[in-house]
Amino acid sequence: MRLKYLAIGAAVAAMTGGSVIAANAQAQEIYVPLATYRTGPFAGSGIHIANGMHDYLDMLNARDGGIGGVKLNIEECETGYDTKKGLECYEQVKAKKPVIFNPWSTGITLGVIPKASVDKIPILSMAYGLSASAVGNDFPWIFNPPATYWDGLSMIFRYIGGKEGGLDKLKGKTIGFIFLDAGYGREPIPLLDQLAKDYGFTVKQYPVPGAEMQNQSAQWLNVRRDKPDYMIMWGWGAMNPTAVKEAAKISYPMDHFISVWWGGSEDDALPAGADAKGYLALNFSAVGPNFPAIKDIQKLVVDAGKSQTAKDKVGTSHYNKGVYNSVLIAEAIRNAQKITGKKVVDGADVRRGLETLNITAARWKELGLPEFGSPLTGVSCTDHNGHQSAYMQQWDGAKWVKVSDWIAPMKDKVRPLLEAAAKDYVSKDAAWPKRTEPCDKSS
Amino acid sequence: MFYREAGQYKTTYSADQAVFPILQDRIGIFVILLLAFVVVPMTVSGFVLSSVLIPIMVFALAAIGLNLLTGYTGLLSLGTGGFMGVGAYACYKLTTFFPDVNIIVLILASGLFSAAIGALFGLPSLRIKGFYLAVATLAAQFFLSWCFVRVPWLYNYNVSSAIEVPTRTAFGVHVTGPNATPVTRYLVVLSIVVLLTWIASNLVRGRIGRMWMAVRDMDIAAELIGIKLYQTKLIAFAISSYFCGVAGAMMIFLWFGSAEADSFSITQSFLVLFMVIIGGLGSLLGSFFGAIFILGLPIMLRTLPELFGLTIRAATVEHLQFMITGALIIVFLVIEPHGLARLWQIGKQKLRVWPFPY
Numbered sequence: 142m143r144l145k146y147l148a149i150g151a152a153v154a155a156m157t158g159g160s161v162i163a164a165n166a167q168a169q170e171i172y173v174p175l176a177t178y179r180t181g182p183f184a185g186s187g188i189h190i191a192n193g194m195h196d197y198l199d200m201l202n203a204r205d206g207g208i209g210g211v212k213l214n215i216e217e218c219e220t221g222y223d224t225k226k227g228l229e230c231y232e233q234v235k236a237k238k239p240v241i242f243n244p245w246s247t248g249i250t251l252g253v254i255p256k257a258s259v260d261k262i263p264i265l266s267m268a269y270g271l272s273a274s275a276v277g278n279d280f281p282w283i284f285n286p287p288a289t290y291w292d293g294l295s296m297i298f299r300y301i302g303g304k305e306g307g308l309d310k311l312k313g314k315t316i317g318f319i320f321l322d323a324g325y326g327r328e329p330i331p332l333l334d335q336l337a338k339d340y341g342f343t344v345k346q347y348p349v350p351g352a353e354m355q356n357q358s359a360q361w362l363n364v365r366r367d368k369p370d371y372m373i374m375w376g377w378g379a380m381n382p383t384a385v386k387e388a389a390k391i392s393y394p395m396d397h398f399i400s401v402w403w404g405g406s407e408d409d410a411l412p413a414g415a416d417a418k419g420y421l422a423l424n425f426s427a428v429g430p431n432f433p434a435i436k437d438i439q440k441l442v443v444d445a446g447k448s449q450t451a452k453d454k455v456g457t458s459h460y461n462k463g464v465y466n467s468v469l470i471a472e473a474i475r476n477a478q479k480i481t482g483k484k485v486v487d488g489a490d491v492r493r494g495l496e497t498l499n500i501t502a503a504r505w506k507e508l509g510l511p512e513f514g515s516p517l518t519g520v521s522c523t524d525h526n527g528h529q530s531a532y533m534q535q536w537d538g539a540k541w542v543k544v545s546d547w548i549a550p551m552k553d554k555v556r557p558l559l560e561a562a563a564k565d566y567v568s569k570d571a572a573w574p575k576r577t578e579p580c581d582k583s584s
Numbered sequence: 585m586f587y588r589e590a591g592q593y594k595t596t597y598s599a600d601q602a603v604f605p606i607l608q609d610r611i612g613i614f615v616i617l618l619l620a621f622v623v624v625p626m627t628v629s630g631f632v633l634s635s636v637l638i639p640i641m642v643f644a645l646a647a648i649g650l651n652l653l654t655g656y657t658g659l660l661s662l663g664t665g666g667f668m669g670v671g672a673y674a675c676y677k678l679t680t681f682f683p684d685v686n687i688i689v690l691i692l693a694s695g696l697f698s699a700a701i702g703a704l705f706g707l708p709s710l711r712i713k714g715f716y717l718a719v720a721t722l723a724a725q726f727f728l729s730w731c732f733v734r735v736p737w738l739y740n741y742n743v744s745s746a747i748e749v750p751t752r753t754a755f756g757v758h759v760t761g762p763n764a765t766p767v768t769r770y771l772v773v774l775s776i777v778v779l780l781t782w783i784a785s786n787l788v789r790g791r792i793g794r795m796w797m798a799v800r801d802m803d804i805a806a807e808l809i810g811i812k813l814y815q816t817k818l819i820a821f822a823i824s825s826y827f828c829g830v831a832g833a834m835m836i837f838l839w840f841g842s843a844e845a846d847s848f849s850i851t852q853s854f855l856v857l858f859m860v861i862i863g864g865l866g867s868l869l870g871s872f873f874g875a876i877f878i879l880g881l882p883i884m885l886r887t888l889p890e891l892f893g894l895t896i897r898a899a900t901v902e903h904l905q906f907m908i909t910g911a912l913i914i915v916f917l918v919i920e921p922h923g924l925a926r927l928w929q930i931g932k933q934k935l936r937v938w939p940f941p942y
């Protein structure tokens with residue numbers, strides 16, 4: 142008896158599940174899928190980013206009726222920061238003709254890079270993913286503005302140089318580098334080694350295995366022994382707050398502890414509370430809700446109950462990075478509409494829009510986000526990154542405070558490394574497609 | 585009534601020893617293969633092929649590999665993820681050295697490296713048993729994951745320490761890389777899985793399989809009847825790792841397209857182990873059931889709300905799917921602790937006597 146029900150149940154499940162959802166793309170909409178992760182081990186960071194991305198686009202829909210009069214069809218796909226699920230998301234949204242895809246994980250980005258040119262979907266991996274994809278001639282469909290990890294590292298060194306009174310003062314000093322032992326964390330090492338050679342300092346590496354993110358006592362014991370003059374961190378998720386807490390525990394001077402932008406969220410510093418005072422992190426988007434556009438988000442989206450964001454989380458560091466990501470999406474779509482004269486643009490148009498991305502200080506102001514990011518002007522057909530400046534922010538025990546002006550990266554040191562890496566990537570695949578996409582004049 | 589073997593007389597030994605001695609089973613497997621090879625590629629969308637069917641096939645093969653070791657030989661292993669990784673990295677290195685060799689040959693060959701590594705880590709299995717062996721294989725898993733990050737030679741000194749699958753063709757058709765259509769990739773995966781499953785089914789019915797099962801049921805008794813324990817266990821490790829290695833190579837080359845070291849983490853090992861337990865220890869068919877249940881069901885659950893026109897937030901669907909899958913696992917294990925394969929067997933038995941059960 143029981144078996145019969147089970148068999149019927151299984152049959153019903155198989156029938157309903159097996160049939161595929163037909164994509165029913167409406168003509169008068171622009172489909173923008175967002176790969177987000179509100180679940181899984183990195184959800185703590187992912188939720189804020191997802192909210193920021195979603196809310197800004199929702200606000201455009203509510204305030205302006207979309208972009209250029211066309212409504213945006215925003216859909217989230219849950220990746221859980223897992224490559225398997227992320228690729229599944231990509232395949233799922235592909236059928237609905239997305240104009241852009243944001244993978245939000247290095248693993249997923251690497252997986253979709255070769256597919257982008259075949260499926261004609263531009264990939265926007267904002268300041269993460271494959272650094273070499275900044276070379277537009279080899280990767281016409283991949284974009285990673287505003288800065289690569291190598292830019293980030295060079296900016297950190299400029300900041301240190303400013304404090305020490307010149308980079309040549311670093312001679313004989315020790316720089317500690319604590320990083321997540323995965324592709325992401327290891328990426329800055331070639332540039333770090335080169336800078337060490339150029340300026341004569343020693344590098345101590347402290348790798349943190351992914352499974353041991355929350356147990357870093359061994360690494361910090363070594364830090365205490367080695368006494369590096371500066372600590373630089375490339376971490377993500379639970380690794381960051383753990384590192385900050387451990388640094389505070391060994392009373393490492395916090396104002397000599399500098400993280401890349403992914404370690405600059407409130408949640409990274411809060412657990413250590415007042416002990417984290419002085420901790421530094423790079424950031425490329427401003428913190429705080431005091432911008433007209435973010436006020437619009439609060440009014441039209443969050444207060445209207447259309448968002449999953451908690452009211453006090455609007456304007457936090459990672460939330461604003463999500464907003465920054467959506468500004469790039471929106472500007473690319475707007476550019477694409479301007480170039481093609483079409484209202485409903487497709488992936489190929491938005492690729493052209495991304496290549497002519499040009500957000501000047503005046504444009505930031507027009508967007509209702511004055512001084513939100515540094516002017517994004519360097520993106521072109523050959524340079525898909527822009528190598529924009531970022532600023533240093535410092536934790537004052539309760540919130541982030543901007544402590545530096547915009548710091549420009551050392552483009553002269555980064556670009557040759559990028560070109561070499563791109564050449565290396567392309568040379569490994571004899572069938573890598575040559576760029577055939579024509580180049581538009583920057584608008 | 586329909587599923588009854590009455591009247592099917594066997595006149596030769598080979599007919600009696602056939603894989604499918606019952607006519608209805610032969611027809612059934614023929615229909616399934618026909619569906620899988622002809623109807624599915626023609627009717628099913630690219631999304632279902634590349635996100636549902638290819639993953640299920642890949643993991644079914646890995647589950648068969650683990651099943652040979654855990655289900656047939658009784659050796660618990662937690663190194664599956666690592667062994668899959670060995671296959672993937674071996675295939676990557678092979679195709680770097682021999683770019684012109686047919687990629688399907690290389691995928692099959694990469695399993696051999698995995699087999700060698702598997703046999704090496706199987707060495708302690710004579711001395712330690714049960715949970716202690718699981719811990720020893722856990723060491724293999726961690727050591728291999730460490731290698732995938734720390735030996736840059738394995739990923740050709742790539743800056744992002746990932747492997748990127750290059751475009752390769754076989755018989756003039758794109759098999760790997762972005763230009764390979766889902767249908768091609770699906771057919772290649774399916775052919776490899778069918779071939780290896782056929783080999784596995786003959787292995788477990790033959791001398792080696794009987795040796796394995798004897799060792800599993802009681803190793804001292806097996807030793808007394810003249811089975812060399814050490815050899816038998818090492819063979820089990822090698823063959824099991826071969827299957828896992830091929831599955832790993834297929835996972836990266838025909839499904840992901842690129843891999844980082846954490847694609848082969850301990851999570852993967854557990855996933856495959858759960859497939860084996862839920863599908864049924866010591867059953868090849870169970871490995872397929874396990875893969876469908878653990879991998880396919882969540883995807884179907886995720887598409888269900890949309891099917892009924894409900895708009896549920898992506899994250900909520902994810903949470904629901906965790907809860908439902910978890911509950912179903914418990915339900916199935918309570919109903920039938922021997923796995924889905926046993927359930928299938930009971931169903932067949934009932935069908936045999938239907939409509940007059942006794």
